[in-house]
Amino acid sequence: MKIIPIIYVSGSAAIDIAANMMLEKSDGFRRIRWGFGAVVLLWIAFALLGQAVKGMDLAVAYAMWGAIGITGTAICGRLFYQHRLKPIGWIGILLVTVAVIVLSVAE
Template sequence: MSATHLLPFTLVALAAALDVAANLLLTLSNGFRKKLWGILAILLVLGAFTLLAQAIRYMDLAIAYATWGALGILGTALGGLWCFGQRLNAVGWAGILLVVVAIVVIKTG
């Protein structure tokens, strides 16, 4: 994959990482009762959307958004597990696996 093709996926991956961090900060904000965590979460979401907007300059919106969503879902599930001990059941993990497989099918199709 050339650098030109790598850039949009790097932007999407960075956008997803900011989104995951924002989601974890929302948990820390305790429903915005802790305002600083909530404000930081909002700023990270704005950053994530900015990176996603740049990515769609180089790739189809459907691919960028679906990839961002899948990475965000998986990252948030893993972050919730590692940071807060939140556990999904087998059906939840199977659902995440289906989303990831769907993204691979969309990208290769």
């Protein structure tokens, strides 16, 4: 697997995580600047994801993006907003991550 598409997916996922944190900070778009910032970051994230699919299958890129985004959002939500997942939630994240690894290897 080529490294450049993986870098694009990882960067896109990191920006998506930041957008999710801004969305939480927006308080349901009551704080419009935070909400607008989240939307802008999502545009950038999808632009990077679009670059990634030039070098890898869409299914693999999107699955990687989702797994990184879910994991990162759960961790950042815990660190910044004290959100807590139940153990079954972490098990679900682990299963998604394992599935993405299997999918990536099968490409």
